[in-house]
Amino acid sequence: MKRWLWLLGWLPALAAAGLPARVERVLSAHDLPLSSYSAWVQAAGAERPLLAVNADEPRNPASTIKLLTTFLALEELGPDYRWRTEAYLLGELSADGVLDGDLLVKGYGDPYLVTERLWLFLRKLRQRGLRDIRGDLVIDNSYFAVPADAPRGRFDGQPYRVYNVPPDALLINFNAISFLFLPDPAAGRVRVIADPAPANLEILNQLQLVDGRCRGFQHGIRFAANRDQQPPRVAFSGRYGSECGEFRLSRAVLTAPEYAYGVIRRLWEESGGRLRGGLRRGLAPAGAEPFLAFPSLPLAEIIRRVNKWSNNVMTRQIFLTMGAERFGPPGDLDKARAAVAEALAARGLDFPELRLDNGAGLSRDTRISARNLGRLLLAAERSPFRAEFESSLALAGLDGTMRRRFRDEDATGQMHLKTGRLNGVFAMAGYVHARSGRDYAVVAIQNHPLAHRGPAEEAHSELLRWVFEQ
Numbered sequence: 067m068k069r070w071l072w073l074l075g076w077l078p079a080l081a082a083a084g085l086p087a088r089v090e091r092v093l094s095a096h097d098l099p100l101s102s103y104s105a106w107v108q109a110a111g112a113e114r115p116l117l118a119v120n121a122d123e124p125r126n127p128a129s130t131i132k133l134l135t136t137f138l139a140l141e142e143l144g145p146d147y148r149w150r151t152e153a154y155l156l157g158e159l160s161a162d163g164v165l166d167g168d169l170l171v172k173g174y175g176d177p178y179l180v181t182e183r184l185w186l187f188l189r190k191l192r193q194r195g196l197r198d199i200r201g202d203l204v205i206d207n208s209y210f211a212v213p214a215d216a217p218r219g220r221f222d223g224q225p226y227r228v229y230n231v232p233p234d235a236l237l238i239n240f241n242a243i244s245f246l247f248l249p250d251p252a253a254g255r256v257r258v259i260a261d262p263a264p265a266n267l268e269i270l271n272q273l274q275l276v277d278g279r280c281r282g283f284q285h286g287i288r289f290a291a292n293r294d295q296q297p298p299r300v301a302f303s304g305r306y307g308s309e310c311g312e313f314r315l316s317r318a319v320l321t322a323p324e325y326a327y328g329v330i331r332r333l334w335e336e337s338g339g340r341l342r343g344g345l346r347r348g349l350a351p352a353g354a355e356p357f358l359a360f361p362s363l364p365l366a367e368i369i370r371r372v373n374k375w376s377n378n379v380m381t382r383q384i385f386l387t388m389g390a391e392r393f394g395p396p397g398d399l400d401k402a403r404a405a406v407a408e409a410l411a412a413r414g415l416d417f418p419e420l421r422l423d424n425g426a427g428l429s430r431d432t433r434i435s436a437r438n439l440g441r442l443l444l445a446a447e448r449s450p451f452r453a454e455f456e457s458s459l460a461l462a463g464l465d466g467t468m469r470r471r472f473r474d475e476d477a478t479g480q481m482h483l484k485t486g487r488l489n490g491v492f493a494m495a496g497y498v499h500a501r502s503g504r505d506y507a508v509v510a511i512q513n514h515p516l517a518h519r520g521p522a523e524e525a526h527s528e529l530l531r532w533v534f535e536q
Contacts, residue, residue, distance in 0.1 A: 085119050086532040089525050096521035102514035103525065104436035107533055110447050110505040116536070121437040124419040125511040128486030129376045129427040130495040131434060134442055136369040136458065138409045139384050140451045143391060145366035149176035151187060151236070152356035155196075156204065163197030168343065171330065172206035172350045173236025175387045175397065176362040177380035178371060180239050181262050181329070187360045188333055194358060202343035203330060205323045206350050209235035210386050211396035226291055226317045229428060233382040234322035235396075240379045241318040241325050243267075247287065249275055249308050256306045264320060264328025265335070266345075270301040280310040291319050298324065323347060366454040373458040373484055374466030378426040385425030399424065413445055427486055436509040439495055443507035447497070456482050459496050462530075471527065476501070477534045483508075490515050492522035498533045506533050 085093075085105060093103060104123050108115040115121070139147075151174065157167015173179070179187075212232055224230055228242045239262065248257040256273040263269075273287065280286065288304040300319050320328060327345040334341055350356075362368070365384075372380045389401030392408065403422050410417060417438045423429035446455045460466025463478035467485045472478055483496035493511040500506060510529050512522045 085117070086529065088528045088532060092521060092525040092528055096516070098512065098514055098516065098521055098525070102512055102517065104509070104511045105529055106436040106440040106507075106509045107529075108440060108444065108507050110444065110507065115437075115440070116506070116533075118437065121440075122419075122435050124421075124433040124435055125493075125513050126430065126432055126488065126491045127427060127434050127439060127493050127495070127511055128432075128488045128491040129378070130439065130484050130486040130493045130509075130511070131422070131425070131427040131432050132373060132376065132381050132486075133439065133446075133484050133495055134406070134422075134434070135381055135385050135388075135425040136372055137442060137446045137449070137455055138406055139365060139388055140369065140455055141413075141449060142388060142405070142409050143365055145364060145451055145454045147365040149362040149387070150174045151176055151179060151360045151362070152350065153187075153191060153358040153360075154350050154354060155357045156351070157201060159196065163195050165196060165199045165201070168201035168204050168346070168348075169196070169199045169341075170204040170206055170348060170350055171236065171326070172209070172356075173234070173326075174209045175233070175235050175383045175390070176237070177368055177377075177383035178363055179237065181333070183362075184238055184329065185333055185337075187358070188330070188337060188339070190358055190360060192337060192339065196339070196357075198340040198342075199334075200342050202346045203327055203341060204346045204348040205236055205326055206348060207235040207323060207326075208349055209390060209395050209397065211398040212386075226289070226319060228316050228318050229378045231318045231379050232322075233379070233386050236326050237322055237379070237383060238326050238329055240377075241320065241322055242316050243319060245302070245315045245317065247273070247285070247302075247306065247310075247313045247315070249306060249310060251275065251308055258302060262329045263332055264325060265331040266297045266324060266328040267320060268297050268299040270299055272301060272303040274305050275308055276305045278307045278309060280307045281305075284315060285310050285313050287313070287315065289315070289317065291317070293320070366451075366458075369454070369458040374460045376467055376485065378428045381426035382424050415441060415445060428488075430488075436511050439511075440507050440509045443495065443497065443509070447505070447507065456497060459484055472530075477531065480534060481530060483530075487518050489518050492517045492526065494526045494530070498530060500534050500536045502536060504536065506536065508533055 104120040106121040107117040152172045154170040231241045246259040258271045286304045290301045385402045386397035388405040390397030392405035393401040421433040459482035460468035462472040462481035480499045486493035495509040498506045510526045
C-alpha cells in the first residue's frame with residue numbers, strides 16, 4: 067500500500083501537468099486567455115515534460131528564436147569559428163609607404179567589427195608599412211547577397227533604428243552612430259558629437275538651448291536624415307532644456323558601404339594616414355593573397371553578445387554565414403534556411419511548424435512551438451558545446467536582458483534565459499537550476515495584442531519561480 071501511495075505522489079512528474087495556479091491567476095486577472103499562452107518544462111534527462119500547455123501550437127517566439135540560430139551555428143561552425151576581414155593592395159607599395167593605387171577591403175560578415183576592432187585592423191595596415199593611399203577605397207561586400215531594394219525599416223517603419231539595420235558582408239559598428247548632446251549654457255547652444263563621425267556625413271545642428279527641464283519625446287530633439295543628397299546629411303532641431311544634461315541617441319543613417327568608407331577614412335586620417343581617392347565598389351582579385359587578413363572574435367564570444375543583449379544585427383550576420391559556409395557564397399536567406407533545415411535533420415529534430423524569416427526574430431512571420439523550442443534546448447544540453455551555449459544566455463538578476471529581473475531573490479543567478487518581445491509577443495526560454503539541484507529546460511510564449519505589456523512578463527516570471535521551487 068505504501069508503495070502505491072509513493073507512486074501516486076510522483077504522478078504529476080510522470081505526466082505533463084496544467085499551468086500552475088499562480089500563473090493562471092495572473093492571466094485571469096488581466097483577461098489574457100489561456101489559449102494565447104504556451105508553456106513547456108522538462109527536466110534534463112527526463113523522458114517526458116513536467117508541464118506542457120498548448121505546447122504544440124505554432125507561436126511567434128520573437129527573439130527567443132535566436133537560440134536556434136546560435137546553437138546550430140555553434141554545432142555547425144564550431145565555437146572557435148572566426149570571420150575574416152581582408153585588405154588587398156591594388157597597386158605598388160613603395161618603401162616609404164605610398165600605395166600607387168587603390169586599397170580594397172573585403173568583408174566576410176564579421177558580426178562584431180566595431181570601431182575598436184576596426185582601429186586594430188587599420189593599425190595592422192600601418193604596421194605593415196602602408197601610410198599613403200593615392201587611389202580609392204574599394205569595398206567588396208559580395209560575400210552576402212542582400213537584395214538592394216529591400217526596404218529598411220520594413221518591419222515597423224523605422225528605417226533609421228539600429229535594430230533594423232540589414233546585414234552586410236562588411237558591416238562596421240552595426241552601421242550605428244551614437245550622437246551625444248551636451249548643453250553648453252556659457253555658449254548658449256547644444257553641442258552635438260558623433261561617435262564615430264563618418265567623414266562623408268554632414269551634421270546640421272539647429273537645436274535651441276532653452277531654460278528649464280526636459281520635455282517631450284527624445285528630450286525634444288527632432289531628427290531628420292537625407293541619404294539622397296551628397297554628402298548625406300542628418301539634421302537635429304527642436305528646443306533642448308538646459309537642465310536635460312547629457313543625452314545619447316543612436317541612429318543608422320548611412321548604407322553599409324558608405325558608412326564603412328566614411329568611418330575607415332576618418333580613423334585612417336586620425337591615425338596619420340592619407341587617403342586621396344573616394345569610394346568605389348569592386349571585387350577582390352581572384353586567387354590573390356591578401357595584404358592583411360584580420361580575424362574576428364571567436365563565435366563562442368560572439369554569441370554571448372548576441373544572446374545576452376539580443377542583438378538582431380549580429381544574429382542576421384551569423385544566419386547568412388551559415389548559408390554561405392554550407393552552400394558557398396554569396397550567403398542569402400534561402401541558403402541560410404536550407405542550412406538550418408539540414409542541421410536540424412542531422413540531429414533528429416523535426417520541426418514541421420518551423421518558419422524562419424531572418425533567424426533573429428525581428429519578424430511577424432517566424433513560428434515555432436514551445437515543445438520544439440524546448441527540444442532544441444535539451445539537444446543543446448547534451449551538446450559538447452553546452453557550456454559555450456548556456457553561458458551565452460542572460461543570468462537572472464545579474465546581466466544582459468535579465469539583469470533587472472529576479473534581483474535579490476533566491477533565484478538570482480540560477481536561471482540562464484533568453485527573452486523575446488515584440489508588439490503582441492512576449493517569450494522566455496532557457497534553463498532553470500532548481501532548489502532541488504535538478505536542471506530544467508523552460509519555454510513560455512504568449513501571443514496576444516497585450517502580450518508585450520507587463521502581465522505577460524509577470525505570468526512568465528511566476529512560471530519560472532514555480533520551476534525554481536521544484
